[in-house]
Amino acid sequence: MASVSRVLVANRGEIALRVMRTCREMGISTVAVYAEPDARTPHVYFADERAPLTGSSPRQAYLDIEQLVKLAREHGADAVHPGYGFLSENPALADACLKAALIFIGPGAASMRAMGDKVEARRRMTAAGVPVVPGSAALQDEGAALTEAERIGFPVLVKAAAGGGGIGMRVAQTPEELPAAFEACRRAAQTSFASPDVYIERYLDHPRHIEMQILADAQGNTLALGERECSIQRRHQKLLEETPAPGLSEPQRKVMKEAAVRAAAAVQYQNAGTIEFIVAGDEFYFLEMNTRLQVEHPVTEAVLGTDLVRWQIEIARGESLPAAGFGNPRGHAIEFRINAEDPLRNFMPTPRRVLRYAPPSGPGVRVDSGIRPHQEVSPHFDSLLAKLVVFAEDRGATIGRGRRALQEFVLTGPKTTIPFHRAILEEADFQAGRISTGFIPDHPGLMDRARGFESEPSPMEPLYGGGEVAAAIAAGMVAAEG
Numbered sequence: 001m002a003s004v005s006r007v008l009v010a011n012r013g014e015i016a017l018r019v020m021r022t023c024r025e026m027g028i029s030t031v032a033v034y035a036e037p038d039a040r041t042p043h044v045y046f047a048d049e050r051a052p053l054t055g056s057s058p059r060q061a062y063l064d065i066e067q068l069v070k071l072a073r074e075h076g077a078d079a080v081h082p083g084y085g086f087l088s089e090n091p092a093l094a095d096a097c098l099k100a101a102l103i104f105i106g107p108g109a110a111s112m113r114a115m116g117d118k119v120e121a122r123r124r125m126t127a128a129g130v131p132v133v134p135g136s137a138a139l140q141d142e143g144a145a146l147t148e149a150e151r152i153g154f155p156v157l158v159k160a161a162a163g164g165g166g167i168g169m170r171v172a173q174t175p176e177e178l179p180a181a182f183e184a185c186r187r188a189a190q191t192s193f194a195s196p197d198v199y200i201e202r203y204l205d206h207p208r209h210i211e212m213q214i215l216a217d218a219q220g221n222t223l224a225l226g227e228r229e230c231s232i233q234r235r236h237q238k239l240l241e242e243t244p245a246p247g248l249s250e251p252q253r254k255v256m257k258e259a260a261v262r263a264a265a266a267v268q269y270q271n272a273g274t275i276e277f278i279v280a281g282d283e284f285y286f287l288e289m290n291t292r293l294q295v296e297h298p299v300t301e302a303v304l305g306t307d308l309v310r311w312q313i314e315i316a317r318g319e320s321l322p323a324a325g326f327g328n329p330r331g332h333a334i335e336f337r338i339n340a341e342d343p344l345r346n347f348m349p350t351p352r353r354v355l356r357y358a359p360p361s362g363p364g365v366r367v368d369s370g371i372r373p374h375q376e377v378s379p380h381f382d383s384l385l386a387k388l389v390v391f392a393e394d395r396g397a398t399i400g401r402g403r404r405a406l407q408e409f410v411l412t413g414p415k416t417t418i419p420f421h422r423a424i425l426e427e428a429d430f431q432a433g434r435i436s437t438g439f440i441p442d443h444p445g446l447m448d449r450a451r452g453f454e455s456e457p458s459p460m461e462p463l464y465g466g467g468e469v470a471a472a473i474a475a476g477m478v479a480a481e482g
Contacts, residue, residue, distance in 0.1 A: 001318045002103055004028060004079045008072040009047070010093070011083030012062065013370030014386060015293075016043035019081050022309040031075045033068065035061040037378040043370060049075050058380040062086045065093050069100045079103035079316065081309075085382065088292040089116055105316045107271045107291050114267040115289040118161050119199050125286045128266035130259045133278060133285040135201035145182050145200060146175060152202050158182055160189035161197035166236025168192060171203055206436040208279040209233070209287070210245050212260035213300045215311055216269045221321045224257035225304060226329050228296055230276075231435045232424065234347050239417065239440075240424060241296035242334040243303055246395060246433030248279075256284055263289060272297075272312050295387070296335050298366060302391040303329035332398040333391040336406065339383040342415035343450050350414040351379040356464040360408035364391040364401050373464075377414050385416065395433070399425055410458045419453035420446065 007023050008031040009016045020030045020043065032047030035058035044050050051071045055061030063086060072080055080097050082088035082105070091109035098104065106112075115121045119138045126132055136148035138161050149156045155173040158181045168188030170181035182198065190196040209230045216222040229245035230238045244253075260275040263286060274294050276287040297308050304326050315321070341347040354375045359367040369386035371377070377385065390405055392398040406422045423446045424430050429439070440446065 006077045007079045008077040014368045015083035069096050081105040111267045111269045112291045124266045128262045130263045130286045133201045136199045138197045142179050155203040156200045157203040158185040162193040162195045204280050206438045211274045211276040214264050217321045219320050222261045222264050224260045231437050232439050243299045298389045299333035299335045302333035332395045336388040336421045338386040339417045340377050340414035343420035349383045351377040352414040355413040358410040360405040365405050419450040422453040423449035
């Protein structure tokens with residue numbers, strides 16, 4: 001078996017800290033990397049060693065593969081964990097680690113390339129017998145796009161062939177809307193993924209977005225650990241995730257698990273990954289594979305009582321998955337993404353100093369966070385501040401626990417999605433499990449309800465001082481650390 005004794009975590013914020021916690025429990029030391037705005041953030045202080053990054057911008061610093069590999073070797077790391085985002089799905093990092101004799105805690109570069117190109121992934125899934133949404137190959141011009149759209153049938157969804165996270169996607173309801181959607185998606189694809197290639201799929205109205213967590217080892221064993229409901233989204237990006245998916249029948253769950261295992265096997269996948277499906281009625285279709293750990297992995301951990309990061313490391317070491325699997329899930333879990341965004345202004349990012357921060361606790365509550373009181377929220381990175389995960393014996397009890405934990409949460413300074421999450425939990429359709437990717441636009445009353453919750457502070461907030469106190473403490477911390 002390969003040795004993993006020191007891991008460089010090539011990421012920042014809550015996911016870097018989350019990986020480091022598992023490493024510490026396993027007796028593995030860690031190296032934190034950080035760009036200048038992150039010099040005083042929790043993941044840097046938690047690690048056993050720290051290494052500053054340089055770059056033309058803070059974000060670019062985390063994307064410098066050569067620098068990351070160099071720092072890993074200088075600090076004696078024998079493995080690299082990419083977290084999610086940044087370089088986590090970039091096969092060049094996996095290749096660079098292999099060349100430098102470092103263990104990459106993730107899938108091989110060939111699997112990432114196969115699934116990273118969405119058009120190639122669709123081809124492979126079709127060959128493996130996994131259902132895919134009717135769509136096209138990569139398209140180079142508007143004329144070809146129009147021909148394919150007419151063959152598939154309007155409305156269509158224009159998507160980037162590379163990357164993920166819903167970035168760049170555009171809907172064209174009619175032939176007249178297609179040219180603008182095509183060009184906008186190409187520009188976004190070039191900016192975000194350095195590739196202008198796009199393709200089109202049939203647009204499914206009000207589907208559900210359900211994904212299946214898988215683990216696969218080097219011995220050829222692949223397990224589907226269960227699904228996550230991820231339909232509640234803004235701008236095609238997730239806000240709230242839960243497991244099990246409400247209303248999903250056991251026969252449908254079984255067939256989707258089998259399809260997820262076939263999908264992973266089709267690209268000789270190893271390590272943790274997620275097969276994403278679009279579900280419309282009784283039909284489901286392959287959407288994409290995320291060749292990394294997902295933001296929402298804690299809900300799966302909650303119902304299975306396992307640690308997916310630990311299994312990522314064990315698989316990277318060469319360990320086999322348990323022959324008996326992980327057992328049946330127990331209870332229900334919901335994750336709320338707490339973002340520095342203003343829901344009342346179309347979820348505009350609000351990168352400001354955190355004044356007061358006191359996360360909730362108590363039975364069935366987990367908070368994964370990468371922030372501290374009096375920290376500046378950088379505009380250079382994703383707006384995610386923390387993830388609140390609640391777990392209980394059934395969905396109704398979990399919703400009640402979520403209400404309590406969100407009300408208890410103290411986080412002032414930036415506007416956040418906390419009031420909006422509270423509004424979602426009060427919505428009758430959510431409580432009944434009537435969910436689709438159109439949930440937010442279909443419920444305009446959510447904004448008024450969120451506005452009411454925004455004016456209702458946590459009852460715990462007075463315990464943590466006012467803004468003037470926070471500013472004085474922050475100034476003292478900067479002076480002491482400088």
